[in-house]
Amino acid sequence: MRVIYALWLRQIKRYSRARSRLVGAVGQPLLFLLALGYGLGSVFKRAGGGNYLHFLVPGIMAQTVLFSSMFFGINIIFDRQFGFLKETMVTPVSRLKIMLGSALGGATTSLAQGLLVFIISLFLGFRPYNWVMLLVVILILAMLATALTSFSSGVGAFVNDFQGFQAINQFLIFPLYFLSGALYPLTNAPTALRIIADVNPISYAVDALRAALINQSHYGYTKDFLVLGITMTILVLFGVYRFRRIEA
Amino acid sequence: MAETMITAANLVKRFGDVTAVNNISFSVKKGEVFAFLGPNGAGKSTTIKMLTTLLQPTSGEITLSGFDVVTQQEEARKSFGIVFQDPSVDDELTAKENMWLHAVLYNVPKAEIDTRIKELLTLVELWDRRDSRVKTFSGGMKRRLEIARGLLHHPAVLFLDEPTIGLDTQTRNLLWDYVKSLNKTKHMTIFFTTHYLEEAENIAENIAIIDHGIIIAKGTTETLKKITKTKTLEAAYLKLTGKELRDEAANGTERLKLRYRARGGGIR
Numbered sequence: 001m002r003v004i005y006a007l008w009l010r011q012i013k014r015y016s017r018a019r020s021r022l023v024g025a026v027g028q029p030l031l032f033l034l035a036l037g038y039g040l041g042s043v044f045k046r047a048g049g050g051n052y053l054h055f056l057v058p059g060i061m062a063q064t065v066l067f068s069s070m071f072f073g074i075n076i077i078f079d080r081q082f083g084f085l086k087e088t089m090v091t092p093v094s095r096l097k098i099m100l101g102s103a104l105g106g107a108t109t110s111l112a113q114g115l116l117v118f119i120i121s122l123f124l125g126f127r128p129y130n131w132v133m134l135l136v137v138i139l140i141l142a143m144l145a146t147a148l149t150s151f152s153s154g155v156g157a158f159v160n161d162f163q164g165f166q167a168i169n170q171f172l173i174f175p176l177y178f179l180s181g182a183l184y185p186l187t188n189a190p191t192a193l194r195i196i197a198d199v200n201p202i203s204y205a206v207d208a209l210r211a212a213l214i215n216q217s218h219y220g221y222t223k224d225f226l227v228l229g230i231t232m233t234i235l236v237l238f239g240v241y242r243f244r245r246i247e248a
Numbered sequence: 249m250a251e252t253m254i255t256a257a258n259l260v261k262r263f264g265d266v267t268a269v270n271n272i273s274f275s276v277k278k279g280e281v282f283a284f285l286g287p288n289g290a291g292k293s294t295t296i297k298m299l300t301t302l303l304q305p306t307s308g309e310i311t312l313s314g315f316d317v318v319t320q321q322e323e324a325r326k327s328f329g330i331v332f333q334d335p336s337v338d339d340e341l342t343a344k345e346n347m348w349l350h351a352v353l354y355n356v357p358k359a360e361i362d363t364r365i366k367e368l369l370t371l372v373e374l375w376d377r378r379d380s381r382v383k384t385f386s387g388g389m390k391r392r393l394e395i396a397r398g399l400l401h402h403p404a405v406l407f408l409d410e411p412t413i414g415l416d417t418q419t420r421n422l423l424w425d426y427v428k429s430l431n432k433t434k435h436m437t438i439f440f441t442t443h444y445l446e447e448a449e450n451i452a453e454n455i456a457i458i459d460h461g462i463i464i465a466k467g468t469t470e471t472l473k474k475i476t477k478t479k480t481l482e483a484a485y486l487k488l489t490g491k492e493l494r495d496e497a498a499n500g501t502e503r504l505k506l507r508y509r510a511r512g513g514g515i516r
Contacts, residue, residue: 002352003355006349006353010341013341014338082335082338082339083332083335083337086302086336087336087397090301090325091350091354092325092355
């Protein structure tokens with residue numbers, strides 16, 4: 001446990017020392033909330049969708065966690081490039097713990113960014129329907145972040161150049177995001193789009209967040225948590241598996 | 249007969265068609281200072297990586313203080329410390345944080361962590377800079393930190409892969425003095441590689457020279473000089489390995505050509 005804690009702490013320290021990252025973490029979601037929230041707000045209302053900003057906030061929180069978690073693997077590539085990975089690879093610590101400690105550190109910073117978006121949205125007039133549900137929100141974000149940072153660590157473990165990693169990420173992130181119902185309701189979406197969203201695990205995280213924050217759900221909690229739980233298990237196993245096969 | 253600390257038997261490492269290490273065997277006794285020499289691309293780093301569990305050998309056996317590095321990886325890992333050829337400290341952390349993380353990874357008893365860190369950082373003259381981030385350090389300071397870190401868990405064997413590369417004379421002297429004293433006082437086994445042959449001549453009790461993946465000579469400086477009828481280790485080394493230049497990252501075919509020449513030339 002101490003080992004996992006030490007590696008977790010390393011990620012937290014590294015993150016908190018890179019101030020510029022924090023600016024990016026706040027800047028992008030803020031832009032999305034303002035541009036989309038206000039830009040499309042009146043159209044959404046006229047179409048009978050209600051308050052678009054309220055609808056959008058859970059989506060942007062999921063987006064923030066998705067983006068930052070998916071880029072976590074770049075840290076593994078950095079560690080390889082700058083040699084630190086070798087230091088951890090020769091220690092008597094199991095690859096499992098190394099991967100978990102680092103990924104949980106990354107998940108924690110992603111979760112913090114997701115919550116930061118929540119705080120920003122409060123200033124824009126957003127209010128959750130029930131404050132107690134914030135605990136559920138934290139659980140959802142933590143599960144999503146753990147799943148994706150583990151996956152991303154696994155990718156970082158076998159792709160060893162930055163460009164390759166970026167390419168894989170761009171290829172995955174945008175479809176996962178745009179086809180998840182983060183920006184529009186799935187209920188009245190065209191069938192094709194809905195089917196794609198149904199096989200996209202991010203949809204279920206967005207849906208669960210929306211249920212917890214504004215009491216609006218497309219799939220229902222049970223399905224949401226089931227999909228999230230299974231996704232997380234598979235992706236953590238993937239990360240561990242890929243990490244075990246690292247040769248420095 | 250002294251206890252052996254490192255044994256490599258019929259060690260082979262292939263990367264696809266390229267054989268980087270071709271059936272080498274050697275052993276290092278407990279408390280010995282052993283130099284592993286060879287031109288760039290000869291197979292030194294690959295061998296060190298196999299000895300330190302970073303690479304799996306294609307075939308052959310390695311034991312480190314009695315543990316098989318493939319099947320008893322964890323035990324083997326506990327028994328050595330390593331200073332890598334390239335930096336491997338975390339630049340964003342402070343010197344002390346790097347040390348603390350290493351101590352936790354090696355399960356150093358909690359009560360001893362602080363005293364050991366202070367002792368070692370003082371020794372490598374970095375205690376005053378303990379709370380500075382490593383990215384503000386010079387190359388020499390980073391190297392000193394790596395050495396301090398490598399010793400934190402009291403390893404039985406210390407691997408040094410070209411530890412003095414890019415260091416000034418003062419730092420090099422300090423480093424070797426320190427390594428020598430560790431070897432004397434703690435009876436620590438030292439395994440190092442270097443391109444500065446006077447370093448090997450000064451401190452190593454035994455030397456192995458590897459070229460094209462094969463160990464072409466083994467013995468003390470005196471033996472090597474005697475075999476080659478030369479006066480310095482450098483002259484002996486050049487006589488054994490030839491004067492042509494080597495490419496560190498020779499590609500597959502080039503390496504194969506070299507290998508072919510090595511076999512044809514009948515160096516062994």
